[in-house]
Amino acid sequence: MIRNRVIAGALAFASGFAFAALPSHAAATDYKFELVGKPQLSARKDIVQIRLVHTTDGKPVPDAAIFESKADMGPEGMATMGAPVKALPAKDGIYSFEVDPGMAGTWALHLAAKVQGETETVRGTVNVALVK
Numbered sequence: 001m002i003r004n005r006v007i008a009g010a011l012a013f014a015s016g017f018a019f020a021a022l023p024s025h026a027a028a029t030d031y032k033f034e035l036v037g038k039p040q041l042s043a044r045k046d047i048v049q050i051r052l053v054h055t056t057d058g059k060p061v062p063d064a065a066i067f068e069s070k071a072d073m074g075p076e077g078m079a080t081m082g083a084p085v086k087a088l089p090a091k092d093g094i095y096s097f098e099v100d101p102g103m104a105g106t107w108a109l110h111l112a113a114k115v116q117g118e119t120e121t122v123r124g125t126v127n128v129a130l131v132k
């Protein structure tokens with residue numbers, strides 16, 4: 001009887017702890033990639049600038065490691081059309097990518113990132129109008 005009560009107490013404590021710990025462990029879905037300004041054309045390539053925002057408090061995440069960046073023309077119904085994407089050094093919380101599109105139009109930039117303190121991979125897609 002006493003032992004059961006101890007176990008019940010421990011369980012209540014554990015679940016209370018898990019609940020209290022929840023806000024500090026933000027889900028990967030609590031982040032959003034956002035386009036910053038209009039892409040700049042440089043030697044027929046588009047420089048796309050992206051910001052990663054923690055949506056629950058609106059704060060930018062400047063130290064994410066974006067390890068995957070792919071572009072396709074899915075928004076124009078051409079999902080199989082890809083374009084080379086080169087990640088440029090991040091600066092002041094702005095992540096830049098050089099995209100060499102085969103044609104002008106709306107492109108989808110798919111990104112995957114590791115965020116400090118977040119175990120899950122953060123993924124997102126930004127649609128961006130590119131020129132050629």
Ligand SMILES: [Cu+2]
Pocket residue numbers: 073076078081103105
């Ligand atoms: Cu196309």
